[in-house]
Amino acid sequence: MMASEQNEALRALVDLSKARSTQQHRLSVGTRAPILRLQGTEIAQRREQFQDLIGGAASELDRSTLLPVKSRYCLLVTDAEGVVLESYAPDGVESDFQRSGLAVGGIWNEKLAGTNGISVALTAGRVLTVSGDDHFYRCFSRFACSSAPLTDAQNNLIGSVTLVGAVGRRPDEIGLCEQTLHRATRQFQTRLFRNFHSDKMTARLMSRDPETRRCFETLVACDDRGAVVFSLPLWRDNARPAQHQNLVGRHLSDLHDLEISLRGPARVPPRRYFVNAAAPHVPARLNKTGPLAGFTYQGATLPKLIDRARKLAAYRVPLLICSETGGDSRDFAKAIIADLGLISPTGVTVDVSSPNAAETVADALEAMRFLGDYPVDRVSPTLVLQNIERLSRPTQTRLKQFLEDDDRANGDRFNEDRALVLFTSDQPWEQLQENDHLQPDLLYLIGQSVLDLPPLRQREVADIIRAHLAHDRADPPQVSDQAMTLLCDYEWPGNQREMRAVLREALICGNGTMINVTDLPDRIRNRPTTSKRDLARHSLRDALNSADWNVTKAAQLLGVSRATINRWIASEGLQRPE
Secondary structure: OOHHHHHHHHHHHHHHHHHHHHHHHOOOOOOOOOOOOOOOHOOOOOOOHHHHHHOOHHHHHHHHOOOOOOOOOOEEEEOOOOOOEEEEOOOOOOOHHOOOOOOEEEOOOOOHHOOOHHHHHHHHOOOOOHHHHHOOHHHHOOOEEEEEEEOOOOOOOEEEEEEEEEEOHHHHHHHHOOOOHHHHHHHHHHHHHHHHHHOOEEEEEEEEEEOOEEEEEEEEEEOOOEEEEEEOOOOOOOOOOOOOOOOOEHHHHHHHOOEEEEEOOOOOOOOOOOOOOOOOOOOOOOOOOOOOOOHHOOOOOOOHHHHHHHHHHHHHOOEEEEEEOOOHHHHHHHHHHHHHOOOOOOEEEEOOOOOOOOHHHHHHHHHHHHHHHOOOOOOOOEEEEEEEHHHHHHHHHHHHHHHHHHHHHHHHOOOOOOOEEEEEEEOOOHHHOOOOOOHHHHHHHHHHEEEEEOOHHOOOOHHHHHHHHHOOOOOOOEEEEHHHHHHHOOOOHHHHHHHHHHHHHHHHHOOOEEEHHHHHHHHOOOOOOHHHHHHHHHOHHHHHHOOOOOOOHHHHHHOOHHHHHHHHHHOOOOOOOO
């Protein structure tokens, strides 16, 4: 709703309220002290009833949160009938507010107080400001009252919260007051919702209208397996976004058009586990078009590592994926998750070297722990922690506790609801052991299973280069034989990151269709080397003899692919001895 439409709607509410005040309630605008106050006994009873309704959500209405610093505002909390239960005013101006009835026990319903911010907000059910002459009584024209209704976990009206200031406030200051109240009442209702559904899994569902950019939020409570049993929209008007309709009975994993943020119960219940004694299903053959397939043709030890990774990840064993600087440990972790079909709304990836990583990691671990207690059917939680070698000390302690708890809960059993935790590092395993940054007991909890990815120089560099150049290109550029020889013989200390940068430079500085020797950087073009490929070819006959001419075994001995061995055999004219 645009600002002009909001102003028109507020104008209509005020006009209707003033008409009722005169015609129905028979009030007179000139009355000097119209506010009546209840006695202490009745106030105490109403406070007790209100406290029963709000439970532990009183912190959202705390004056230190709602009152601006060094302000001259009065904060009021009322029940659903407009009776003030709490009143806070700055030192030195309490008496000024109290003389106007802005004190505990004051009755601000429309029947007695006429048109005012509290009564209009309670009637309209939304945040608004009644200012100056919009009040029915002239004695209140010097005030501007921003008020918001308070509703419980089932959207029942239980009271209001109001900030009262001088009428001369600037529009941006009034807007800030309304935003503060809107945020506080939303958090208040969320807390009540989670308390009310403390025995269930709860979640916040969010969507955004692509045209107006307006954000819509709905709170839902789910059963143990993730089916929605209750929903509560957090907007006040009559908007009906399609994504938020008919949620009850649907499963969280079916809500593809919504951003889902899971939350745990307000009170932690006994831990519950759903352990599947059967073994997970791991397809015998790797999907040739899947995300891991791109690693298989790169040779070295990768085929063996891929096979191990698929089995271990299927059993939800924590994996540490190491590589040298500039390696592809992150891409390998993503490929494992995708290959096993574990991509879900509950997946979390955190770079521990990023700002605020400690807080983000803590939230992620809490989410994984909660999903272990309250698993969502057909949705497997995954956590990827990148640059694990840069964990802060407090975060290391928190992670160690999580891994120890997870190990005690699951042990060696296969649990389909257990979170798959993957760690990546730009340091090889041997270097991680030599460094003292990670606590030793944590290092071996993280490294329960270690996958040390081979550096680029040990892989099939030519195939990797061709695949990279062909990615997302209908007509990929070619590489001359001389340039490919230099690229394959280079040591690549920066691994994949350096290779991508070199190819980009060559394409930009060359003609864009063929990478020639002259297009390569000086460090590659002018580097005197002995061809690694020539050295490998000299060992070819020895490898074949050692493997009894088993091409697969010979490829493993030399760290190249089977196809490469066959090409070398043909180019060298070798024949199997009789």
